[in-house]
Amino acid sequence: MLEGANTHYTVILVAAVLQMILGTFWYSSQCFGGKWAEINEFDVSLIKPNALQYLGGFVNALIRSWVLGYMLVFFGVTTILGAISFSFWAWLGFVATTQFSGVIWAKKPISAYLIDIGYFLAAFLSMGLIFGLFFWWFGVN
Numbered sequence: 402m403l404e405g406a407n408t409h410y411t412v413i414l415v416a417a418v419l420q421m422i423l424g425t426f427w428y429s430s431q432c433f434g435g436k437w438a439e440i441n442e443f444d445v446s447l448i449k450p451n452a453l454q455y456l457g458g459f460v461n462a463l464i465r466s467w468v469l470g471y472m473l474v475f476f477g478v479t480t481i482l483g484a485i486s487f488s489f490w491a492w493l494g495f496v497a498t499t500q501f502s503g504v505i506w507a508k509k510p511i512s513a514y515l516i517d518i519g520y521f522l523a524a525f526l527s528m529g530l531i532f533g534l535f536f537w538w539f540g541v542n
């Protein structure tokens with residue numbers, strides 16, 4: 402998958418775990434979780450994710466990491482800045498626009514949209530950094 406980099410699945414796993422950690426913090430009451438729940442009219446006391454939800458979130462993160470890593474290799478991105486830049490454009494083109502359909506059609510509040518896409522921006526930039534560091538460390542050209 403990440404040809405030229407000795408096919409390290411570890412970097413994909415690290416990027417996925419990083420997304421889970423970031424998401425746990427992002428949607429915590431110490432960050433945006435309380436405001437996000439309020440905007441979406443959720444009862445915070447009822448929001449208690451179970452193991453199956455965490456597993457589903459991790460599978461999503463793993464797929465995002467694998468696909469982004471594949472795209473970076475496919476398009477020949479080998480620098481830290483290149484990987485971060487590519488990740489930004491992937492986020493803008495595929496995530497920010499797709500998530501905005503919820504604002505248009507489902508009347509999702511714009512503030513909830515901004516919190517959600519803010520998380521995904523941070524996640525994509527973090528993945529770009531992780532992959533870029535990996536490419537740099539292993540001398541992927």
